[in-house]
Every structure is written in C-alpha cells, then in structure tokens.
Amino acid sequence: MKKDSEGNRRLKKIESNEEVSSPSKKVSRRQAITSMTKVGIGAGIAVIAAGGAAAYFASRPPEVVSTTSTLTSTLMSTLTTSEKDYYYDPSLSGTTITRLAANVPETPFAQALAPLFTQETGIEVKFIVEPEDTVVAKAGVAFAAQSSDYDMIDGPGFGGVAFPWFVSGYLEPLTPYIQKTPSAWKYDDIIAVVPQLQSYMGNVFAFPSLGGIVNYPYFYRKDLIPQPAKTISDMISYASNNNKPPSIYGWTSGGTPDIYSFFTFDMFLWAEGLDYFDANFHPQLNTSGALDALKNLIEVSKYAPAFTTTTADDAANNFTQGRTAQMTDFWTWYKLVEGKGSAVTGKVGYAPHPGVVSQPHMMASETFSINKFSKKKDAAWSFLSFLLSPRVGQIVFGQGYGSTMRKSVLNNPVNKEQHPDDIEVMNWLLDAKPAGSGAPVVAGSILPHIPKGFDFIDMVVTAISGSLAGKSSPQDALNAAQDKATALMKEVGLYKP
Amino acid sequence: MKVTIRQVAINIALILVLLWIIYPLFWAFVSSLKDDVEIFHYPPAILFSPGLAAFRAVLSGDWLNYFRNSIVVSVGGVILPLIIGVPGAYALARYDLPRKNFTMLSILSIRMMPGIVMLIPFFLMFLFLHLLDSYLALILVYTTFNLPYVVWIMKGFIEQIPRAMEEAAELDGANLARIFRDIVIPLSGAGLVITGFLCFAQAWNDFAFAFILTNLDRTVPVGLSSLIGSRQVFWNQIFAVGVINMIPAMIFAYLSRRYWARGFTLGIVKG
Amino acid sequence: MRRSSSFLILPVVIYLTAMTIFPMVYLVYLSLLDWNLLGGGSQFVGLQNFIDVLSPNSPDSPAFYNSLWITLAFGGSVTLIELVLGLAIALLLARENLIAKLAQGMLVVPLVITPVLLDMIWKYLYSPLLGPITYLLSLFGIIGMDYLSTIPNVYFSLAIVDLWQWTPLVILILLGGLLSLPRQQFEAAELDGATRSQILRYLTIPTIFPFIIIALIFRLVDALKVFNKIYILTAGGPGDATDTLSYRIFHHSLGFTQEVGYGATLSLLFFLMVVVISTVLVLSFSRIILGGKEKT
Numbered sequence A: 001m002k003k004d005s006e007g008n009r010r011l012k013k014i015e016s017n018e019e020v021s022s023p024s025k026k027v028s029r030r031q032a033i034t035s036m037t038k039v040g041i042g043a044g045i046a047v048i049a050a051g052g053a054a055a056y057f058a059s060r061p062p063e064v065v066s067t068t069s070t071l072t073s074t075l076m077s078t079l080t081t082s083e084k085d086y087y088y089d090p091s092l093s094g095t096t097i098t099r100l101a102a103n104v105p106e107t108p109f110a111q112a113l114a115p116l117f118t119q120e121t122g123i124e125v126k127f128i129v130e131p132e133d134t135v136v137a138k139a140g141v142a143f144a145a146q147s148s149d150y151d152m153i154d155g156p157g158f159g160g161v162a163f164p165w166f167v168s169g170y171l172e173p174l175t176p177y178i179q180k181t182p183s184a185w186k187y188d189d190i191i192a193v194v195p196q197l198q199s200y201m202g203n204v205f206a207f208p209s210l211g212g213i214v215n216y217p218y219f220y221r222k223d224l225i226p227q228p229a230k231t232i233s234d235m236i237s238y239a240s241n242n243n244k245p246p247s248i249y250g251w252t253s254g255g256t257p258d259i260y261s262f263f264t265f266d267m268f269l270w271a272e273g274l275d276y277f278d279a280n281f282h283p284q285l286n287t288s289g290a291l292d293a294l295k296n297l298i299e300v301s302k303y304a305p306a307f308t309t310t311t312a313d314d315a316a317n318n319f320t321q322g323r324t325a326q327m328t329d330f331w332t333w334y335k336l337v338e339g340k341g342s343a344v345t346g347k348v349g350y351a352p353h354p355g356v357v358s359q360p361h362m363m364a365s366e367t368f369s370i371n372k373f374s375k376k377k378d379a380a381w382s383f384l385s386f387l388l389s390p391r392v393g394q395i396v397f398g399q400g401y402g403s404t405m406r407k408s409v410l411n412n413p414v415n416k417e418q419h420p421d422d423i424e425v426m427n428w429l430l431d432a433k434p435a436g437s438g439a440p441v442v443a444g445s446i447l448p449h450i451p452k453g454f455d456f457i458d459m460v461v462t463a464i465s466g467s468l469a470g471k472s473s474p475q476d477a478l479n480a481a482q483d484k485a486t487a488l489m490k491e492v493g494l495y496k497p
Numbered sequence B: 001m002k003v004t005i006r007q008v009a010i011n012i013a014l015i016l017v018l019l020w021i022i023y024p025l026f027w028a029f030v031s032s033l034k035d036d037v038e039i040f041h042y043p044p045a046i047l048f049s050p051g052l053a054a055f056r057a058v059l060s061g062d063w064l065n066y067f068r069n070s071i072v073v074s075v076g077g078v079i080l081p082l083i084i085g086v087p088g089a090y091a092l093a094r095y096d097l098p099r100k101n102f103t104m105l106s107i108l109s110i111r112m113m114p115g116i117v118m119l120i121p122f123f124l125m126f127l128f129l130h131l132l133d134s135y136l137a138l139i140l141v142y143t144t145f146n147l148p149y150v151v152w153i154m155k156g157f158i159e160q161i162p163r164a165m166e167e168a169a170e171l172d173g174a175n176l177a178r179i180f181r182d183i184v185i186p187l188s189g190a191g192l193v194i195t196g197f198l199c200f201a202q203a204w205n206d207f208a209f210a211f212i213l214t215n216l217d218r219t220v221p222v223g224l225s226s227l228i229g230s231r232q233v234f235w236n237q238i239f240a241v242g243v244i245n246m247i248p249a250m251i252f253a254y255l256s257r258r259y260w261a262r263g264f265t266l267g268i269v270k271g
Numbered sequence C: 001m002r003r004s005s006s007f008l009i010l011p012v013v014i015y016l017t018a019m020t021i022f023p024m025v026y027l028v029y030l031s032l033l034d035w036n037l038l039g040g041g042s043q044f045v046g047l048q049n050f051i052d053v054l055s056p057n058s059p060d061s062p063a064f065y066n067s068l069w070i071t072l073a074f075g076g077s078v079t080l081i082e083l084v085l086g087l088a089i090a091l092l093l094a095r096e097n098l099i100a101k102l103a104q105g106m107l108v109v110p111l112v113i114t115p116v117l118l119d120m121i122w123k124y125l126y127s128p129l130l131g132p133i134t135y136l137l138s139l140f141g142i143i144g145m146d147y148l149s150t151i152p153n154v155y156f157s158l159a160i161v162d163l164w165q166w167t168p169l170v171i172l173i174l175l176g177g178l179l180s181l182p183r184q185q186f187e188a189a190e191l192d193g194a195t196r197s198q199i200l201r202y203l204t205i206p207t208i209f210p211f212i213i214i215a216l217i218f219r220l221v222d223a224l225k226v227f228n229k230i231y232i233l234t235a236g237g238p239g240d241a242t243d244t245l246s247y248r249i250f251h252h253s254l255g256f257t258q259e260v261g262y263g264a265t266l267s268l269l270f271f272l273m274v275v276v277i278s279t280v281l282v283l284s285f286s287r288i289i290l291g292g293k294e295k296t
Helices: A029-059 A067-076 A106-121 A132-144 A162-167 A175-179 A193-197 A232-241 A259-271 A288-301 A312-320 A377-388 A390-401 A413-418 A420-430 A453-468 A474-491 B002-032 B053-058 B061-094 B100-112 B116-128 B135-159 B163-171 B176-187 B189-205 B208-213 B220-228 B235-255 B258-264 C004-031 C048-054 C061-093 C098-107 C115-126 C132-139 C153-178 C183-191 C196-207 C209-224 C228-234 C245-255 C260-284 C286-294
Strands: A096-102 A124-130 A152-155 A218-221 A326-328 A348-351 A361-363 A367-370 A442-445 C033-035 C042-044
Touching (some): A096 A132, A096 A377, A106 A124, A106 A377, A106 A390, A124 A132, A132 A152, A132 B116, A132 C245, A175 A377, A232 A288, A259 A288, A288 A453, A288 A474, A367 A377, A377 A390, A453 A474, B002 C061, B002 C098, B002 C115, B053 B235, B061 B135, B061 B176, B061 B189, B100 B135, B116 B135, B116 B208, B116 C245, B135 B189, B135 C004, B163 B176, B176 B189, B189 B235, B208 B220, B220 C115, B235 C115, C004 C033, C004 C260, C048 C061, C048 C260, C061 C153, C061 C245, C098 C153, C115 C153, C153 C209, C183 C196, C196 C209, C209 C260
Antiparallel strands (some): A152 A367, A218 A326, A218 A348, C033 C042
16 A cells, blocks of 8 residues: 555555445445545645645755854865864874764854864764753763763853763863873963863863853943943843833843853842852852842842743843843853844943952853763864864954953954953953952852752752742742752762851 | 524634634744744734745755654654554454453553653663664654554444454455455545544654654754754744644645544544 | 454554563662762662652652642643533534534644644744734733743643643544434424523533543543643743643753652652543543443
C-alpha cells in the first residue's frame, strides 16, 4: 500500500462483490473507502503544495542576510598569515570538535569566527546552541554518563556553574594547556582578576566565553530623562514619571525566577552596600538593608511590563523597541540597543547602575571549559585559545562585541577613540581584585562560587518572586530564605561561625 | 416569532463560537506576513503591507532539516505502532484472551501516564545506547505512547467486522495474512485513517521528548521553542513556521471531519 | 475459533513492557538517591527523599503540597468548565444549520495545531507590549494589566488557553454521542408535551452519559499533566503560583537545580497519583466503557 507523506495508508477500492450488509445506518463500505481515498489524496496534494511552496521560497535568494554570515565575511577579510598566537598543532587537522554553547550574544561571534579557525587549523567546529538552562541540563546528564559527545561546554555566571562541575571532576584543568601555548598568546595580558576568579586550587578551569566580561549597568532614554539616575530612589521616581502604559513603561530588567532575577536583585543589594553573603559566608538576607532592597525592587517592578516573565533578552528588546524609559541589563547590549531595527537610535544613555557607583562591579559572562571526558581536548584547547587570543580579542572588540579581558585591547588608543564608553566601563575592571582581598575596587562574581550554588539561587529567587507576586510579605520571604540559606552554607561547610 | 428569535440567538452564539476559534489563528496568519520591524509595532496592525520575508528567513537550511526530521519521526511513529498494534487489536477483538480486561486497562494506563515521568529514564537510556539525536530513539518513544491509541481504536473497528466474513474466507482456504490484507484492513479503513492521524499528530507535535533527546537533529516544535530562547523573539518567523506547520494538518482534518465523531466514540456506539 | 493467532497480542505486550518496565525500575532506583547532577556525586539515602517530600515537618514539603494542590485544582477546574461549556456548545452545534456545520468542521482545528505553537500564539496575544489582547482591552479602558505575571490573572489566562485548545475535544466527543441519539425517543417525548429542559435533563444527558464520562477521563488526566503551557507561558510563576507537578519535576531534575533523585521521587508520586485517579475513574465506569463492546 502506498503511503503519502503523512503516513496514512491510501486504500484501494474493494473490487469484490462481498458487500457487507450491516444493520446500522453507516454509509456502505465502498462509499466510505471512496471518500477516504479522496481525503487522503486531498491531504497529499496539500502537503505537496506546501512542500513546493517551501522549496520555491528556499531557492530564492534571501532578502535578509543573517547576522552571522555578514560577520563571517567581515572577519574573514581580517585573516592574516602572521605567526599563530594561540595553541596550534598541525596534526589536529581534520578533527571535528563539538561545542555545547549557550544562546548568548557571544555565541554568534564564535560561530562567525569558526570558519576562520577552520581555515587556519583544519579543525571543524560543530555548535549546539541552546538556552542557558538547557545547556546546564544537558551538560549535567552528559557528565553523569561520562559522555564524550561534547568537547567544550559553556556555563553561565562567570564560572558559577563551571565551579561545581570542576570540583566534581567533570572539567579538564586548563593550566597545563596554558603552559604549552606559545608565548604570543600573552597570558599576562589578561586582566588578573579573570583567571583568579576562575581558578581553584591553582588550576584555571574556565575562561570567559569570548574573552569578554560584562557587567549589569543602567541604560536610559536621554530624550526622556536628562540625567541618569544616581540612586535607586531616583530610578524609581523616573520610572513612575515615565510610566504610561501600554505605550511606554518606566523600567525593565530580567525578572524570571532564575538567574535573571538573581542578578537584578544583586544590584539592589549592592546599592545598600550589601551582598548575598558576607566574607564569612553568612547570608545577609534578613538584614534591614536586604529588606529595603527587596522593597525597592517590588516598587520599581510595578513600572516594568510583565516583570516576572521577562528575561534579560526580553528586557533588552523592550528597551530597543522604545517601550521602556530605563533598563538594567548586560553590558553586551551596548550599542546593540541602537542597532538595526531599533526604535531608539541616538536616544540612549549609558551609566553605572544607580547606587552602585564604583564598587563592587559585577562580573558576568558565559564561560567555557573543556569536558574531562572529551577525546579531543587538544583540538578543543586550540579553538579556545584561538577565541581568546590577542588578535581575535581586538577583532571582536572592533566588531562591536564591546568587551574584552585583555589589557592590550583596553590600552589601544584606537579603541579608546572609537569606543569611549566601552573603554570607560572596562577600565572599572582593570584594577579589580577578587572579593575579600580588601582592595578598593572589588570584582564581585555574579554567581557565588559555592557548592550547590544553584540551590542557593533557587532559595533567593523563590523569596523574590513570592513577594513580588504578593504571596508573602517581603520580610517573611526573606526570613524564610535566610533560614534555608544558612542551613545550606553550613551543609556545604563554608559557614564560618 | 419565538422560534425565529431563538434561531437568531442560536446563530449569533454559533458565530461567536466560530470567532472564538478563529481569533488566535487569525493573528498567527497575519503576524506571519509581517516583516522583522513591523512585528514589533504597537498597536499591532491589521492593515499593513504583507510580505513573505518571514517565510524566506525561516526556510533556510536548518529549518528544512527540522521539517525533514519531524516528517521522518512522525511517519515512523505511525508505521511502527500500526505494525505492532493492529495485530494486537485483532487478537483482543476476536479472542477471549486470559486477563483481557486487565490487559486493556493497563494499555490504556500508558496513555494516561504523564510523559514527564519517563523523561529522565529515557534520556539516560538513550544516552548510554548512543542513540541520542537519532530517529530511532524518538520513533521508539512515540510508538510507546501511540500503541494504546492503535489498540483501543482499532479494536473497536475490528469488532464491527462481521465474523462471518472471516470464517467464509477461512473456508476458502485463506491464511491469516490474506485475511488481514483482504478483509480486516480494508474494512477497518476508517479506523486506520483516524488512528494514523492521531499517531502522526502525537509525534509531529511532541515537544518534551524531542527537546531532551535531540541536539542537532531537532524537530519542528523544538526548533520553535529555541526561537523563543534567543536574543530577539521574531514572532513573525515563529508564526511563519507555525503556518507551514498548520496547513496540511488543517486541510486534512477539515476534509476528514465526518470521521472524527465516529473515532472519538472509540467504537462504543455502532454507527 | 482459531487459537493460533491469539499470539498476535504478544508484540504489543512485549514492546510496552520493555519500554515501560525498565524505565520505571530505573526511576525507583533514582528516587532512592540524592544525586545532584551539578556535582557531588550520588549517595544512597533510601526513603529519605520521600520523607522530605511528604512529611509536613520537612522544609521541602510545603512546595510539594503547593504543587499538588495547584495541579489538582487547576486540572479539576478546567476539566469541569470544559465539560459544561463543551456540552452547551455541543448542544448548540448538533443541528443541520449551515453555520453549525461550518463550526463543526472548524472544531478539529484547535486540536491539530501543534500545542507548542499554540502556546506561543497565546504568549504573543498576552504580551503586554505587543499583544492584540492588550490593545483590545485598552480600547475598553483596561490598561496595564499583566496577564501572566500577577495572581489571579495568571490562572484565568492559562485557563483560557486550555479552554480554547481542549473544549473542541469535549465537543467532538459529545457530538458523536448527540448525533447518534435515536430520533424516535425524542419525537415521542415532544409529542408527550415534555419541555426542552425536561428532554435535556431526563433524556439527552442520561443517554450520552458514557460520552461525558469518556470526555471527563480524557480531559482530567491530561489536565493534570499540563506542562507545555507552563513551560512556555509562565515558567511556574509568578512565585510558585503555576508550579504544577509536571513542571516542578522538569524544573528540578533537568532545569535549575538538577536534583535527579528528588525529581525521580516526585515523578513516582505523580505517576502514582495519576494512575490512582484514572484507575478509579475507569473502574467506576468500566461497565459503561468496556461493557458497550460486549453488546454485539
């Protein structure tokens, strides 16, 4: 029997004269089969028509060229034949490595650079791009099965996820690989705090995904707000004044009950001079400062559209479409909010987050690491070191990525001239030291490097979203979170009495 | 006069029902014709210059792969259950098997089982067997959830075939295979069509399992969801994919509407 | 009666047993572990997971009971509404009217649309910045409403999506019953002077009762399993207002905290609950469902 593409059997008519006499009032068998054949044929035609239309459109030259391919052709034109400033082994040519990548702004750049890399080394790179939490999920199960399917794996939160993976032995220590990389790679050119925050017991386990670090500053509409808000209460009053739904709202930021609301709330805590826990790992959630921070967040989120279902990307889109007056979001959106398709080109101002003037500065980025069970670690390191090399660092910075971990890029006068805002923001981090070192400018890692870090985050964001939804009072929510968090800190052995 | 007013009221109610069904679909169609800038315009416009930019953007290499994967996996999710299930339905319809009711009810309970429950075990199972990103894994999973449909619905249809026909054929010397080919399958055709369609729809529309069991070789629903997780949610592209997804199914469903009422009675009522 | 072809049932039984028993056994094993995929390895903890989830004293159990309550309350409510609404619309549609026929044809459409796509359409419709619903309501002066981010709006919004998608199924099932009702009884009743509502109450509903039960069972069990909607539209929020059991299992085992042992424990409990409910329903009405087949 033939099957059309929907897998339904096309029936042939019964030729026999065994007509069935049935007492019910059904149509006769023959008629039923005839109509079903017609139905099947009709559906088959519909599918073919749809398929034909699809093929027709696919064969026409696309009007919209994807961002990645434009970027690739631009980057390919920067190809030089100079000495390789990253780990390169000719014998690795012909290998294919797989990267499990998160759907973050850095990834399209890496994808655009991959053909360049392949041309220079002969190594093919396959990208599996998923939303961040899916990456964490799939990686977790792959580690549990000790699978070698992925060679490189992304992790969110500046090592906050890579850290527990490394402690469990799932990630390859990178320090030996650094040592066998040519000196042209210039390890010392990297801002010190970056490998410091991503090392454990003397071994680096991760690097920022494109060699860039971002923070979570403040974006505002210059045409609506003459001066950027300097304090949280300023931000709240600007939000309230500019809130005229549904055409425009006062503020937007990531607020979903996962890492996004965790990041956002951190800014409010920092404005009170607090952090999630102090140097002795005592959670600070039931302090009066934390209570004020939460109340402020609740207040300003009234002027944000659908705050609890907005991710950081949604927030950026809201702002780009001109629908909000202020935004708290990642630095990677610098200039992108004024880019193609934007409704606010020329109207955007950038500033440090209100309340957080000089310290601490949040450091965030996607990081990537090498899977301990991978069978192609050298090839993976080749690609990693390529993406982090000084040459590529300068290229992507110039292409609008806007962030870097390399001092040479920061000190490059050409960059200072062409991207003054970027350089100013990056300079905040130049002198940063890890938290707890007593230095004047502190780089706070956006996700705490603690075992069971995600359980901690879960407790906090549950408290936040519960009080945002009005299910519990801020005080109660924070107290509950404090109890659970303290228990957790004691459980993982970090709590110092 | 009373009858007329009532008629009018009924017609109004019917029209409301129609509008209620059409409203979201209308917006999906309309939005799929907008371009990347128009889609973010507020208030959402009904009058604008329609274009096929979204369709072009979406029908790139990746999406053609997704469609192909969806088709392969869905067809497999129809054929395998039918091959396994129709003979099983025949056995249940014709014979007084031991513990028949228990068997029927436990098969039904698989249909009732929350798929989520099987997510982790299936994922780990296929991970260890190196069957992730394969058609086989998804087809096996879909067959598991489709077999109950096949058995239940086909049992009802097969029961309606008079035994006399089969006995006559037996007397003529036909073996089991011929009975199937010439009698059972042609006469339960309506059941096959309905079952085939249900199985296809179940596989075509599945999200959770395709999501967790595929990496690169995705199916259409997974592709759709990854469009939302991305930087900018291009609704027009999402709906363009949706429209392509919807049309064959809608046409088929509309043409076969007469058979739906029968199918959903699961063969309880004759006729 | 030829015995030899009763073996035909074997492939089905073997296949289903293999594909369900092994995973279930593995699931039981997992539920006895404390296994966090993010690191820390797995430890055997016996029944501790179950105690943590079920005992009223443990810190984890309020979340579970909340989840359980939401699943049951939401599932039960939408099923009930769909049954009532479905019956009403089915009665409306069971006539020879042209519009009725058109509507009958359109009924299948919500059922064949990919559910994920449907959820996205509604996400768009509900979007406070872009959605047509926002615009519609603003014309009536309702401004700034958050459909998915505030309680109790989120429940209504989700219910509307569910209604849109699944009431047609109820209608189709009931229509099948309504259209096969024997006309003579109705004509006789009318001749006897019965009012419309009397006919409805004493004749129609009892006769199509089996169909109502089928619709109830199908819908209730499916409504308890709701996952796609939550994942795409609300992500369990706001707070934990829509944290149904399916979503909670997914979120905690493969999403956020990756506690696979906890997820397996919840899965088993959830499975138990659904099996118990569906078995009770099916057994109570099995005479109606299975008995009908014996009437040859």
